[in-house]
Amino acid sequence: MDNNVSTPEGRIQNLIEAINRRNLSLAVVGSGYVGLPTAALFADAGFQVVAIDVKPVLVNAVNRGVSPLKEPGLNKLIARNVDAGRLKATLSYEAIAQSDAVIISVQTPLNKNRKPNLSYLMNALKKIGKNLKKNMIIVVSSTVPPGTMNERVKPTLEALTGMKAEADFYLAYVPERIAPGNALKEFVESPRLVGGIGPKSTKIASELFKTVCKTVMETDASTAEVAKLAENTYRDINIAYANQLAIICEKLNVDVMEVIRLANTHPRVNIHLPGPGVGGPCLPKDSYFLTHMSKLPCPNIIMTARKINDYMPSHIIKSTLKALEKTSKNIKTAKIAVLGTAYKGNVDDPRLSPAQPIIKTLLNLGLKTVAYDPKCEESFGAEKAESLNDAIKKADCILILTDHKEFEHLKLSEIRQYMNPNPIIIDARRIIDKEEAIRLGFKYYGLGKHSP
Known part of the structure; x- marks a missing residue:
């Protein structure tokens, strides 16, 4: 790409032409669940892409043409583009100096006080600043609190480089809008928000993402920051409503799933499904990101919803203990088989999974706890079963926490033979056929149906 064009208009046009010709090299900083699909898709669109990450195992896997993530379609995409010479990975930030555009996709978690931890982002910016060159395009895709782009990112890069955005x-x-398990399709098909620090940045970043995304929606950086948090917070609130509705239905001995099904026939109602809690890298933290600097003069529905969702693991524990007591199980000797440690179905991601506090509490209570997940390696301190049969053998209670497809059609008649007498099913995802379970002799308790 020619960086010697003198006029601002000429430089912008030069960048756009380079994007359209795919004569632009791209670095993706942070190559995890979001960054690696990003790198692979841009490479597949014809760009020269280098994925930068701190994990040697990840870098080595990519350079062998293998995906280190269990993401549908990603292994094939990486293999094709590594073989074509368009995609490689490295541990070195010096690769940025040979790039024309950088997409930052590092984690932005909460700290122990539930405040935004932007240390990974700031460290990345410092390293990028050492290698930033004129006319470079810098895109942040990590979820950030409102004001981060204007108050943290822009001043940091300008101070490090002496240049002006x-x-x-x-x-x-350009916030990510993908979900593990469907990342490639959602990256391409979900409308993408592009918020520049100014109109020039918006235009150039928009042209870049149009090469991969079907729909691009232009705005400013501050609005994009809030919009990203608003969409995730809305989902968190909706799930909290479903969870509270489930608890109410248990008290009334009414099936929450039937209530939601009927309510959702109204054209202006869309209630989500209840569950054992809300996990993953986004929803549990984004409410805190949105509200951490805002002192509201009114009741805070956002944080109330968060408290409800944070309460759900405790509710599942209480239901489990009551079920054990009602079936005269000895808590000191009872075995619990936890099915699912990933934060949601059909992914391998355990981040902030509700299984973690549930398993921790069970272990602290002295219950023998075995965890089985066909996709996720994490067991959160429980004994890790290598198969479903190993998990349920001599178990007193099955606790279903993740709605993997493998768990939706369990052969209950066979499972019943492996378990101890008076077996219990705690169905926190409502994926088991209750009538069949009861007919086969299980004590069945489904979230939002009736409490033990």
């Missing part, structure tokens, strides 16, 4: 380099916020 919009004049010497271009800076935009």
Whole structure:
């Protein structure tokens, strides 16, 4: 790409032409569940892409043409583009100096006080600043609190480089909108928000993402920051409503799933499904990101919803203990088979999974706890079963926490033979056929149906 064009308009046009010709090299900083699909898709669109990460295992896998993540379609995509010479991975940030655009996709978790921890982002910016060159495009895709782009990212890069955003380099916020398990399709098909630090940055970043995303929606960086948090917070609130509705239905001996099904026939109602809690890298933290600097003069529905969702693991524990007591099980000797440690079905991601506090509490209570997940390696301190049969053998209670497809059609008649007498099923995802379970002699308790 020619970086010697003198006028601002000429430089912008030069960048757009380079994007359209795929004569632009791209670095993706942070190559996890979001960054690696990003790198692979841009490579597949024809760009030269280098994925930068701190994990040697990940870098080595990519350079062998193998996906280190269990993401449908990603292994094939990586293999094709590594073989074509368009995709490689490295541990070195020096690769940025040979790039024309950088997409930052590092984690932005909460700290122990539930405040935003932007240390990974700030460390990445410092390393990028050492290698940033004129006319470079910098895109942040990590979820950030409102004001981060203007108050943290822009000043940091300008101070490190002596250059000015919009004049010497271009800076935009393009939040990710993908879910593990369907990342490639959602990256391409979900409308993508592009918020530049100014109109020039918006235009250039928009042209870049149009090469991969079907729909791009332009705005400013601050609005994009809040919009990203608003969509995730909405989902968190909706799930909290479903969870509270489930608890109410248990008290009334009414089936919450039937209530939700009927209510959702109203054209303006869309209630989500209840569960054992809300996990994953986004929803549990984004409410805190949205509200951490806002002192509201009114009741805070956002944090109330968060408290409800945080309560759900405790509710599942209480239901489990009551079920054991009602079936005269000895808590000191009872065995619990936890099915599912991933935060949601059909993914291998255990981050902030509700299984973690549930398993921790069971272990602290002295219950023998075995965990089985066909996709996720994490067991959160429980004994890790290598198969479903190993998990349920001599178990007193099956606790279903993740709605993997493998768990939706369990052969209950066979499972019944492996378990101890008076077996219990605690169905926190409502994926088991209750009538069949009862007919086969299980004590069945489904979230939102009736409490033990």
